[in-house]
Amino acid sequence: MSFNQPDKPGDEVIDVTPIDAPLFCYNHPQRETLLRCNRCSRPICIDCAVKTPTGYRCKECVRNHQKVFETTRWTDFPLAIVISLVLSYFGSYVTRYLGFFTIFLAPIAGIIIAEAVRWVTRRRRSIQLFRLSAAAAALGSLPLLVLQLLALIAILSSGGGLGSGSIFGIVWSGLYTILVTSSVYGRLGGINIR
Numbered sequence: 001m002s003f004n005q006p007d008k009p010g011d012e013v014i015d016v017t018p019i020d021a022p023l024f025c026y027n028h029p030q031r032e033t034l035l036r037c038n039r040c041s042r043p044i045c046i047d048c049a050v051k052t053p054t055g056y057r058c059k060e061c062v063r064n065h066q067k068v069f070e071t072t073r074w075t076d077f078p079l080a081i082v083i084s085l086v087l088s089y090f091g092s093y094v095t096r097y098l099g100f101f102t103i104f105l106a107p108i109a110g111i112i113i114a115e116a117v118r119w120v121t122r123r124r125r126s127i128q129l130f131r132l133s134a135a136a137a138a139l140g141s142l143p144l145l146v147l148q149l150l151a152l153i154a155i156l157s158s159g160g161g162l163g164s165g166s167i168f169g170i171v172w173s174g175l176y177t178i179l180v181t182s183s184v185y186g187r188l189g190g191i192n193i194r
Helices: 059-066 076-120 127-157 164-188
Strands: 049-052 055-058
Touching: 049 059, 055 059, 076 127, 076 164, 127 164
Parallel strands: none
Antiparallel strands: 049 055
């Protein structure tokens, strides 16, 4: 075993730098530091350090560790998008009749969508899957909101009066979009992957 570079992958590197010698960041060689990655022991500056529950690590070690948690397959993405779009659309359709109760039922719809995505993807996970599912839920809720906005514009342009029903319908639809999107992302994003 050599002291500066490993002979083969998996061999341990032993740092023989004297204790009183200054350390410089491996990524920014002009920056002196006292901080080391707690996984690979490379010197890192504060800009290269990522705080973890067990101490500071370099960005490469964090990235390599997170790959363990990303388990999705390519087929999971279209499945999650379709499920989120369809269920969110039907939820937005029901919202037209719920009125004030949208505040309470939209997060439940988001949880149902998230659990359907989990079931279809067999609980595989990645941050991209969570974001795409939330974006698809938002897109699925927009068609009826856009139709309501167009109807309101048509009424206003024809000289008709503002009906409180049309305004509240738009408010409830917009609120549904916000609540369902945030609850889908919050429910699926239980594990923090950066």
